[in-house]
Amino acid sequence: MGRSKQVSDEAVLAAAKAVFVEHGFGASTREVARRAGISEAVLYQRYKNKVALFFAAMIPPPIDLPSVAGNTSGIEDELGALAASMMRYFREAMPVFLQVMTHPSFSLNDLAHRESHLKLHGLIDAIAACLERHRARGAISSDGARIQAATLTLLSTLHSLALFERMGVHGGSFPDEAVRNIVGLIVAGLAREGVRP
Numbered sequence: 638m639g640r641s642k643q644v645s646d647e648a649v650l651a652a653a654k655a656v657f658v659e660h661g662f663g664a665s666t667r668e669v670a671r672r673a674g675i676s677e678a679v680l681y682q683r684y685k686n687k688v689a690l691f692f693a694a695m696i697p698p699p700i701d702l703p704s705v706a707g708n709t710s711g712i713e714d715e716l717g718a719l720a721a722s723m724m725r726y727f728r729e730a731m732p733v734f735l736q737v738m739t740h741p742s743f744s745l746n747d748l749a750h751r752e753s754h755l756k757l758h759g760l761i762d763a764i765a766a767c768l769e770r771h772r773a774r775g776a777i778s779s780d781g782a783r784i785q786a787a788t789l790t791l792l793s794t795l796h797s798l799a800l801f802e803r804m805g806v807h808g809g810s811f812p813d814e815a816v817r818n819i820v821g822l823i824v825a826g827l828a829r830e831g832v833r834p
Contacts, residue, residue, distance in 0.1 A: 643674075643675075644673055644674050644675050646683065648673060648674075649669075649673045649675065649680065649683065650693055650694045651694075652669055652672040652673035652674075653669045653673070653690055653691070653693075653694035654694040654695060654696075654733070655672065656668050656669045656672060657669075657691060657694060657695055657736055658695075658732045658733060658736060661736055661739070662687075662691055662736065662739075662740055666680055666681070666687055666690065669690065688740075688742065691740065692737075692740075692751075695733050695736055695737045696733070697730045697733045697734060697737070698726070698729050698730055698733070700726055700759055700760065701722070701726070702719060702722050702723070702726075702759065702760075702763050703718050703719065703722050711776070712767075712768075712771040712776045712777065712824055713817075713820060713821060713824050715767055715770075715771070716764070716767050716768070716771075716791075716820050716823070716824065717816070717817055717820045719763055719764060719767055720791060720795060720816050720817075720819070720820050721813065721816055723760055723792070723795050724795050724798065724799065724816050726760075727795055727796055727798070727799030727800075728799050728802065730799075731799045731800060731802075731803045732803065735800075735803065760792055761788055761789070761792060764787075764788040764791055764792060765784060765785065765788045768784045768787060768788065768827065769784060772784065776828070777824070777827040777828050778827075778828065779827040779828075783826075783827060784827070787823050787826065787827055790823060791819070791820070791823055794819055795816070795819075798811050798815070798816070
């Protein structure tokens with residue numbers, strides 16, 4: 638009968654994630670083992686090589702968006718709540734995404750397949766569904782092409798803000814008001830009749 642693990646796989650991966658976020662893929666497995674409280678030999682018994690450890694540890698956090706089904710609030714409130722939630726997600730996920738995306742063997746398709754619970758397309762779907770609901774209510778008059786453009790604009794802007802914060806721009810933190818203003822601009826643009834992109 639084998640000995641039970643004194644340090645769980647979850648604890649090892651948490652230590653590895655912290656080390657890789659701080660130092661990138663170039664971090665030593667010796668440091669990962671030290672922080673996890675195990676030997677490097679035990680680390681390699683659990684993960685066949687450093688690449689396997691890196692990709693096992695560097696899982697972006699799950700996406701948790703507010704439920705807006707049946708929501709009767711105004712478009713700016715609903716879209717603003719979605720945007721604030723997405724901004725929190727990007728802030729949490731950006732350190733992991735940056736390290737994973739810069740690894741030479743990174744593949745978005747592999748990540749999406751391996752981590753199907755992430756449902757990154759859910760971000761686009763949530764924004765588009767919100768805008769379509771409000772178009773059906775008459776709050777905006779834009780066609781499908783403009784809604785698609787607005788969806789991609791909002792998502793990419795939020796992602797960029799989180800990246801800029803990580804780089805230290807604006808002191809490393811944009812105020813919540815910036816996100817509300819971005820949402821306001823997008824809603825105003827969609828509400829203008831007869832304007833084509």
